Amino acid sequence: MLNRTVLAIAALAIGVTAAAAQDVIAERKALMKQQSAQTAQGAKFMKGEEPFDLAKAKNIFTVLASTSEKIPALFPATSKDGDTKALPAIWEKMDDFKAIAAKLASDAKAAQASVTDEASFKVAFPNVTKSCGGCHQPYRKPAS
Numbered sequence: 001m002l003n004r005t006v007l008a009i010a011a012l013a014i015g016v017t018a019a020a021a022q023d024v025i026a027e028r029k030a031l032m033k034q035q036s037a038q039t040a041q042g043a044k045f046m047k048g049e050e051p052f053d054l055a056k057a058k059n060i061f062t063v064l065a066s067t068s069e070k071i072p073a074l075f076p077a078t079s080k081d082g083d084t085k086a087l088p089a090i091w092e093k094m095d096d097f098k099a100i101a102a103k104l105a106s107d108a109k110a111a112q113a114s115v116t117d118e119a120s121f122k123v124a125f126p127n128v129t130k131s132c133g134g135c136h137q138p139y140r141k142p143a144s
């Protein structure tokens, strides 16, 4: 009787962990989408597809600074498996993974402060967004 209860509780706990892992995977994908919405806006300014707007440009860096700070917490060791393109290398080299996220955050913060016009934006934006590919290349499965 007691054993059964213990087993039932253990099974429940495993179920909860699996659900939590899927939640955190969904959460990090949503965060990444927020980041790509901002880089898409930045790309329009880069290509001249939209007239430069300083407030929008600053907002790109504000969002990237705050979202990138949240990246490490969204990759707990319990979230390796599931509907995810995250590669196991993340958990083997967590310090490096975190360092790339931290670099994105600090570059975005610096750009937020230093960008004052279109010319300075066009220098800062490609530099800040290097970290996107810099992390995806080693740590994300390529789209199949």
Ligand code: HEC
Residues within 6 Å of the ligand: 025, 028, 029, 030, 032, 033, 035, 036, 037, 039, 064, 068, 071, 083, 084, 085, 086, 087, 097, 098, 100, 101, 104, 129, 131, 132, 133, 135, 136, 139, 140
């Ligand atoms: C520190 C590492 C890291 C950085 C920095 C990073 N990403 Fe990601 N990104 C990932 C990983 C890992 C995944 C795969 C997540 C998954 O499938 O669970 C991902 C997934 C994505 C996705 C796909 C989301 C989905 O719905 O599946 C987009 C879009 C994306 N990133 C955009 C960006 C942009 C834009 C930047 C830069 C502003 C950026 N990322 C910076 C690691 C990073």
